[in-house]
Amino acid sequence: MRVLLVVATALLAAACAQGGQTAAAGSAPPAPVTSSAAAPSSEPPATTTTTPPPQPAPPPQPVTVAGTPCEITNGACISLSSQQTWLIANGAVTYGPVPITSGRVGYETPPGMFAVQYKVRDEVSREFNNAPMPYSVYFEDGGIAFHEGSLEVPSHGCVHLSHEAAVTYFETLSQGAQVQVVG
Structure with missing residues (x-):
């Protein structure tokens, strides 16, 4: 019995040294099992369909703020064609329309x-x-601003307001507030 244990230990050690193969020396690895003939099937072959991941919903269509030509929700709206401006908060007019002169x-x-x-x-x-x-409330890189100015004489690009409107815009609008200028 002791001899058998020594032989088994020696074979196991040799197998580990060869990369973990435990088959006897000189024997071939087992052949893969294959089927020589497939049984006919009456069902169509299975197809795999891949469902694309869901896409985010499209953004909502812009809504014009009632009484203005603008679509912003918070800030100032300017209509160049009517020479008017409004302040808007939460999608509603809070001040205006007031007259302006523009460039x-x-x-x-x-x-x-x-x-x-x-x-x-x-x-x-x-x-x-x-x-x-x-x-002055600057909103455009070229130096365009709302500010108090003549409501009779066109500007050099700025939006002129009455004294009262200029004070209101200055006090109401903060850095980052939206400004939409429409034709």
Whole structure:
């Protein structure tokens, strides 16, 4: 019995040294089992269909704020064609319409979607002979702002407001607020 145990231990050690194969030396590995003839089937072959992952819902269609030509939900709306502006909060008009003057020929106020960048209470235009621009609310990279100004004379691109409206816009609009300018 002791001899058999020694032989079995020696064979096991040799097998481990060869990469874990436990078959006897010189024997071939077992052949894979294959079927020589498949049984006929009356069912069609199974097909695999892949369902694409669900896509996010499309964004909701823009809704024009009642009484304005704009689609923003919070900020200021400007209509160049009617020369009016409104303040909007939570999708409803909170102030306006109030009259404006906008850019004259060659200095047109640009249409588009903007955001308030910064505000300056006692601003002057260095470009136009230190013209006063009180209560300036800048919303466009080219220096376009809401500010108190003439409601009779077109501007050099800014949106002129009455004193009361300029103060209201200055106090209401904060950095990042939406500004939509429509033609």
